[in-house]
Amino acid sequence: MDTDDGSPSRIACISLFEDDLSRWEAAKDRNAIADGLFFRASANTKVYCRPVCKARLPRRENVSFYKTSGEAQAAGYRPCRRCKPNHEGLMPEDAAVLKVQAFLEGRDRAFKYGSTPESLSQMARQAGLSKWHFHRVFKKCTGMTPVQYRRSVARMQSDFVYDGLSYMDQLTQESEEYPPLLNALNMLENSIEGNFSEGQSEDNSGNYPDCLF
Structure with missing residues (x-):
């Protein structure tokens, strides 16, 4: 680099x-x-x-x-296989966080039309990541698994009629009734500033734990 x-x-x-x-x-x-x-x-x-x-x-x-x-x-x-010092641009982890952020911000349209991704693979594909990497980064960013997120969105869609508000505004208005989802977005904002867990060695970046659903 x-x-x-x-x-x-x-x-x-x-x-x-x-x-x-x-x-x-x-x-x-x-x-x-x-x-x-x-x-x-x-x-x-x-x-x-x-x-x-x-x-x-x-x-x-x-x-x-x-x-x-x-x-x-x-x-x-x-x-280092984790920070890719021989590559230009952001570290892979930071780039992945931005992709997850873009995925969540893109929920405006899906929320408006009542569309919810049906599988981890579909959500990962939308974010442009492999499903295991998406699961790992998503949970680290938001504190919930993609499946938990999907269920929270589905619950919101079943309870509300779209009234012209953006997806983010809906979350803000209903923060008391849906604290886990709002808290996930707050955690995402913090993780963009670099709040990943530390302590891994330089060469274990590809060893991700199995994901449970």
């Missing part, structure tokens, strides 16, 4: 992380400003990550820093 952006703002940000002490502090804080400006590598796992990676941070004595992903790879480190 090497960039050639020479804008004044980027140059100013780079100057914030010119030494290893400031880079270490940024990695500990998972400072979003540092993303793309340097990379941290673990001597134990031989894996390098973005400074904002949600994987467990190694001990300081086992960490080295590189200005570019190319330098890290040339030093013998392989890219």
